[in-house]
Amino acid sequence: MAVLQRAISTDQSFRALAAITTDVVREACKRHELVGAEAIILGRALTAGCLLSTLTKNDDERVRIAFRGDGPLGKVVIDSRSNGTVRGYIQLAEDATPEPVPEVLNGRRRVGALIGAGSLMITRDVGLENPYQGIVELTTGELDDDLEHYLTRSEQMPSALTCEVILDARGGVLRAAGILCQTFPGAPTEAVLGLQNSLFHGSLADLLRQERSPDELISFALGGEPHETLAATPLTFSCHCDMNRARSIISTLGADDIDALADEPGPTEVRCSYCGTRYVLSPTELHALADELRRERS
Numbered sequence: 001m002a003v004l005q006r007a008i009s010t011d012q013s014f015r016a017l018a019a020i021t022t023d024v025v026r027e028a029c030k031r032h033e034l035v036g037a038e039a040i041i042l043g044r045a046l047t048a049g050c051l052l053s054t055l056t057k058n059d060d061e062r063v064r065i066a067f068r069g070d071g072p073l074g075k076v077v078i079d080s081r082s083n084g085t086v087r088g089y090i091q092l093a094e095d096a097t098p099e100p101v102p103e104v105l106n107g108r109r110r111v112g113a114l115i116g117a118g119s120l121m122i123t124r125d126v127g128l129e130n131p132y133q134g135i136v137e138l139t140t141g142e143l144d145d146d147l148e149h150y151l152t153r154s155e156q157m158p159s160a161l162t163c164e165v166i167l168d169a170r171g172g173v174l175r176a177a178g179i180l181c182q183t184f185p186g187a188p189t190e191a192v193l194g195l196q197n198s199l200f201h202g203s204l205a206d207l208l209r210q211e212r213s214p215d216e217l218i219s220f221a222l223g224g225e226p227h228e229t230l231a232a233t234p235l236t237f238s239c240h241c242d243m244n245r246a247r248s249i250i251s252t253l254g255a256d257d258i259d260a261l262a263d264e265p266g267p268t269e270v271r272c273s274y275c276g277t278r279y280v281l282s283p284t285e286l287h288a289l290a291d292e293l294r295r296e297r298s
């Protein structure tokens with residue numbers, strides 16, 4: 001199941017979003033062959049992406065989240081849209097060996113050391129000429145924590161955000177979910193601090209020891225406050241790469257290098273970093289592409 005549920009407290013002081021992302025995170029981890037610590041990191045980031053791309057009423061909003069930490073798993077990129085589609089990857093070094101799953105500390109597995117120090121950049125594209133871009137320093141490297149800091153500081157939206165991935169005995173994804181609570185403009189800022197504390201100290205991980213419905217997550221997020229449930233959006237892992245995109249990536253090499261590539265033994269493969277799909281071009285296709293580029297230039 002993967003769904004995003006929206007709700008608003010009856011007194012209209014908070015809004016809450018709950019995302020159950022188990023299927024989305026499983027699909028991503030299957031495509032990228034990730035388990036353990038890597039699954040936790042990509043899963044938290046994908047879940048946060050789903051929660052962050054629904055902040056405006058705009059149907060075509062697109063959010064790109066880029067973590068750039070100096071730790072072994074510090075480079076994470078997420079691309080999510082307000083229609084509920086999301087894709088993303090961890091950029092691993094060629095010779096990377098799997099990192100051990102971090103121990104539980106104060107109720108959750110701390111991944112900060114694997115992310116390291118660095119920055120977080122968010123790009124929001126709502127179809128205007130210039131997308132909005134903000135950058136902050138990573139605070140703890142726990143991903144949700146850094147994004148919460150970003151929302152509160154850079155977007156001036158006092159927020160409480162937590163995302164969690166629970167692993168099964170083999171390091172695969174058992175459950176994944178996230179919660180985002182925000183106060184409305186004019187509400188006292190302190191109101192969100194209590195939520196931040198209760199959300200960050202491992203309670204979501206405890207809650208996810210068993211299967212939960214979106215409503216249960218919303219009630220947890222709002223501490224049992226009466227609320228009204230609003231629209232829900234199905235969430236899916238989805239990428240919009242295709243063969244044309246693969247060809248245009250190869251085209252950047254230039255005609256001569258493409259010919260050289262075609263003469264090398266074996267087919268040429270372009271792998272989409274977002275979804276892992278492999279596009280294979282035969283030598284004949286490569287020579288044709290090189291000829292096409294020459295014709296365009298002349």
Ligand SMILES: [Zn+2]
Nearest residue numbers: 239241272275
């Ligand atoms: Zn793709």
